[in-house]
Amino acid sequence: MKNKIDFTQIDIAGEAPIAEPQRQYYFIAKAKEYVESQAAELGRPLTFCVTTFGCQMNARDSEKLAGILELIGYTEETEEDKADFVIYNTCTVRENANTRVYGRLGQLNRIKQQKKHMMIALCGCMMQEPEVVEKLKKSYRFVDLIFGTHNIFKFAELIVTRFQSERMVIDIWKDTDKIVEDLPSERKYTFKSGVNIMFGCNNFCSYCIVPYVRGRERSRSPRDIVREIESLVADGVVEVMLLGQNVNSYGKNLDEPLTFAELLREIEKIEGLERIRFMTSHPKDLSGELIEVMAESKKICPHLHLPIQSGSSRILQKMNRRYTKEHYLELVDKIRRAVPDISLTTDIIVGFPGETEEDFEETMDVVRKVRFDSAFTFIYSKRTGTPAAVMDEQVPADVIKTRFDRLLKEVQAISSEVCSVHEGTVQRVLVEGINDHDSSLVTGRMGNNLLVHFPGGKELVGRLVDVYLSEAKGFYYMGHLAENYQS
Numbered sequence: 001m002k003n004k005i006d007f008t009q010i011d012i013a014g015e016a017p018i019a020e021p022q023r024q025y026y027f028i029a030k031a032k033e034y035v036e037s038q039a040a041e042l043g044r045p046l047t048f049c050v051t052t053f054g055c056q057m058n059a060r061d062s063e064k065l066a067g068i069l070e071l072i073g074y075t076e077e078t079e080e081d082k083a084d085f086v087i088y089n090t091c092t093v094r095e096n097a098n099t100r101v102y103g104r105l106g107q108l109n110r111i112k113q114q115k116k117h118m119m120i121a122l123c124g125c126m127m128q129e130p131e132v133v134e135k136l137k138k139s140y141r142f143v144d145l146i147f148g149t150h151n152i153f154k155f156a157e158l159i160v161t162r163f164q165s166e167r168m169v170i171d172i173w174k175d176t177d178k179i180v181e182d183l184p185s186e187r188k189y190t191f192k193s194g195v196n197i198m199f200g201c202n203n204f205c206s207y208c209i210v211p212y213v214r215g216r217e218r219s220r221s222p223r224d225i226v227r228e229i230e231s232l233v234a235d236g237v238v239e240v241m242l243l244g245q246n247v248n249s250y251g252k253n254l255d256e257p258l259t260f261a262e263l264l265r266e267i268e269k270i271e272g273l274e275r276i277r278f279m280t281s282h283p284k285d286l287s288g289e290l291i292e293v294m295a296e297s298k299k300i301c302p303h304l305h306l307p308i309q310s311g312s313s314r315i316l317q318k319m320n321r322r323y324t325k326e327h328y329l330e331l332v333d334k335i336r337r338a339v340p341d342i343s344l345t346t347d348i349i350v351g352f353p354g355e356t357e358e359d360f361e362e363t364m365d366v367v368r369k370v371r372f373d374s375a376f377t378f379i380y381s382k383r384t385g386t387p388a389a390v391m392d393e394q395v396p397a398d399v400i401k402t403r404f405d406r407l408l409k410e411v412q413a414i415s416s417e418v419c420s421v422h423e424g425t426v427q428r429v430l431v432e433g434i435n436d437h438d439s440s441l442v443t444g445r446m447g448n449n450l451l452v453h454f455p456g457g458k459e460l461v462g463r464l465v466d467v468y469l470s471e472a473k474g475f476y477y478m479g480h481l482a483e484n485y486q487s
């Protein structure tokens with residue numbers, strides 16, 4: 001995608017175009033001049049580092065940041081302490097995400113003391129909180145550039161503003177109804193990619209800060225989504241992950257409304273695309289139509305991430321989740337009837353205000369009944385500005401910790417049993433890379449999202465192959481290529 005810009009066509013001496021994305025291409029060309037002159041001064045090419053906190057949506061945004069940095073002349077990505085341009089794409093879903101950013105900024109400051117030309121930028125969800133920006137302005141003056149989630153497309157323009165102004169540049173938008181298409185991006189993997197299908201969230205679960213920092217729900221047009229996936233496929237991608245905070249409400253605000261299930265049917269038709277994944281599904285909007293499409297599809301992976309948050313209907317109501325324990329269990333039955341080998345994963349919060357021992361036991365009960373393939377468990381984190389933050393009966397930390405440990409133990413024991421059931425079968429896997437610990441092995445991912453390590457070389461990376469799962473290791477498998485398998 002990044003190669004389609006012809007810099008000779010851009011007149012950087014003239015006025016910046018108004019229309020996007022042309023305006024950003026103009027600023028990319030302009031920033032390139034600054035970066036090239038800096039590189040000439042230092043006598044070496046400049047490098048960058050994009051550090052991502054948070055969810056897959058941030059990971060996808062980071063690929064766009066990297067794409068722009070490469071285009072403006074930061075030639076390669078390197079480690080944080082060596083890079084000339086460091087950007088943190090932040091998350092604020094739980095308090096500890098913020099704490100980590102402040103800690104790491106302290107270290108960056110020390111590095112910058114030795115390297116004056118170094119640029120430090122911050123963006124993402126945490127920057128949408130006014131208290132954070134105030135704190136940065138006061139105590140972190142060495143930061144060069146701060147922007148938020150709604151104007152990430154302006155990255156190149158903001159870099160130019162910073163080069164021209166020689167002081168901290170801050171640009172945060174409260175919300176937006178704009179979606180800028182066709183910006184460059186630098187993908188982390190050649191064979192798989194995230195694809196945003198919508199931005200923002202309208203659900204306002206009472207504990208969650210995301211609707212405040214990501215704004216209102218906006219769906220991309222199906223035409224733009226299909227076009228992007230087609231061009232990714234032409235570029236070697238075989239697996240896409242469709243991204244949104246609540247993909248099941250996709251399309252409601254389009255001029256010509258379309259359901260998520262209908263969008264999936266369109267994407268299924270794309271030739272050369274082998275696998276489709278999506279995240280995240282909200283139980284309240286998961287339709288019968290979607291279950292039908294999943295059952296019929298040849299490409300949608302048999303994996304559903306369906307966050308339950310709590311097993312207590314009373315707590316679910318206080319969370320504003322708009323489903324009950326019974327509704328959730330019915331949904332699970334329905335999905336398993338339609339797609340028997342489906343892998344189910346979830347998110348659970350422990351210690352929501354007012355959670356009693358009985359409420360917590362309801363959560364444990366759901367965990368035992370559903371037997372999730374895996375569950376992400378979180379300790380409730382109070383987010384200022386959300387309704388739950390001012391609810392009475394905040395649960396004491398030691399009570400939460402004990403419950404959390406009990407839950408984790410249960411979840412892990414079940415998960416290792418559930419995940420082992422495929423031992424002795426042959427599964428299709430997408431090879432993602434050379435194994436981190438043993439270079440004679442490669443690591444592949446099955447449709448159900450489990451990993452398998454098996455002997456192989458880099459020629460397999462990006463390919464879909466059949467692998468015999470010889471040994472279950474709890475949360476992953478060891479195996480070998482099925483072609484070599486003799487029973």
Ligand code: SAH
Pocket residue numbers: 093094207208209210244245246280281282307309347348349378379380381382383
């Ligand atoms: N849109 C997705 C979740 C996005 S946030 C959904 O609705 O399922 C990812 C997970 O972080 C949530 O599922 C929730 O379990 C957790 N989370 C969100 N806010 C939290 C908070 N204040 N404290 C602890 N965990 C939280």
Ligand code: SF4
Pocket residue numbers: 201202203204205208209210211245246282
């Ligand atoms: Fe947060 Fe709820 Fe929206 Fe998910 S659906 S992002 S938990 S408000």
Ligand code: F3S
Pocket residue numbers: 053054055056057058090091092093125126210213214
């Ligand atoms: Fe975090 Fe923002 Fe994602 S708050 S979880 S990075 S939407």
